[in-house]
Amino acid sequence: MNVQSISSSARWQLPIRQLPDLPESDVHWSDFQEVLELLQFDGHLGQTHHTRVFQRRRLKAGQIALNMGQPFDGLYVVRFGALKTSMTHVDGAEHALAFPMKGDLIGFDGICKNRYLSEVVALTDCDLIKIPSEVLFSPSRADDDVERLAFWAISREIVQEQTTYALTHSAKADVRVARFLRIQSERFVAMGYSPNQFKLPMTRRDIGNHLNVTLETISRAFSALDKLGIISVERREIKILSLDGLRNFER
Amino acid sequence: MNVQSISSSARWQLPIRQLPDLPESDVHWSDFQEVLELLQFDGHLGQTHHTRVFQRRRLKAGQIALNMGQPFDGLYVVRFGALKTSMTHVDGAEHALAFPMKGDLIGFDGICKNRYLSEVVALTDCDLIKIPSEVLFSPSRADDDVERLAFWAISREIVQEQTTYALTHSAKADVRVARFLRIQSERFVAMGYSPNQFKLPMTRRDIGNHLNVTLETISRAFSALDKLGIISVERREIKILSLDGLRNFER
DNA sequence: CGCATGCTTGACTGAACTCAAAGTCCGTGG
């Protein structure tokens, strides 16, 4: 097996898992409208007025948002921060499925079997909005729009998943890295940030586990793209000097 | 780029695409109960009596079920036969996402953007059951159960997708092939067939595009597993001689 | 200040890709 793919943060996350919940006074709420905006929903809904509010959940960097196998209790929308969803194999090898950020949906793999099938860990401090399963599967007509929204969001996540799935296919390692950076850039744009400069929230090892290459290969690919003048790398701080160069490199 | 990954059947599929629909007399229907059984739905639904029926669609081997980019018009459940869903990149490289068979759902990547994002082609003669988008998004309360069922089935497909996604990660080529065969075996069991003997509906190239290795590597891995006495390969006819041996080989 | 984690780079090795050739199966048309 691949020793390197063992979760880099497994050791120091353990004590943090037992962190107590925040005190009552720190509980905040988000309304339906904010969820719509976060998800950038562009479809059509039945009702015009929504009174439903959703509880938020704040996480510190390194904290586990959802454990693998834990009973399904709802979907979460990222309000801010970055996370990592991953599956750990029996042999300890980790597979990083995605890196959810603002506006992304979390927990949708838990609906089918009524337990979450992947682990979700906060890479930075995070704020999540919880859409509880009671609301999701409510018999009340008032919650139909919530269900429909979730339906739409899940389909969107599937597409996202397929895109990143394709990312790791049929290409040399440095091409995968170039694609990864391009997609990261596009995601930052979608969140309203700069496409040309951003800070990666994940380690080289995480990226490697995501693209199915080793962390050394990621590092070398970054250095190579830097030498070509396409990007500038300073630890996790990435500047894209030529987006066209990056795109050309992808084939 | 990888010339080998160009769809092997691209040439002779073209004329078949224009096949006319079957005559009216050949149109058949399936009721809600049959769909439930095919999907092996084990959740809870509100209503007890369903009158909704769904039109079937028959395909010949090689025919395209759904084109990439085509407007979304519904979900499909496989009644019998085997298909391949794939995405073709700009450079002509094909990525085989999945091989849907009896009881699997097709077309769920089309909901988000209202057009299908992958191509689906029949590998054998097929029979599909169509759940039209009108029913899926019907404002009628009578169709709530259809929507709920689709919701559940999509979540199941996500899990399936993540499983096969993990399949291609962090393992040597022959281990991937062993995993692939084990999963195929399990799927045949779920469909009520033998776990130890089955005929693969797809080519070596298709498997390669799915596992992200070349067709030669697939062929060599099959030969290696055959030599080890774990399986017996005769073209597409697979006999699993030792399921334990196959499992042990996976690590 | 010290240590753990993360990152970079180099040298070597091995697994998978590429190219090539030959055999097998199957559908089609004569």
Next chain:
DNA sequence: CCACGGACTTTGAGTTCAGTCAAGCATGCG
């Protein structure tokens, strides 16, 4: 019905790319 051709498969030989092992530096936290 049989012959042909194309697609599919197998196997071999050489090459390349990424993994492995190792060493050293940077960073940030306690």
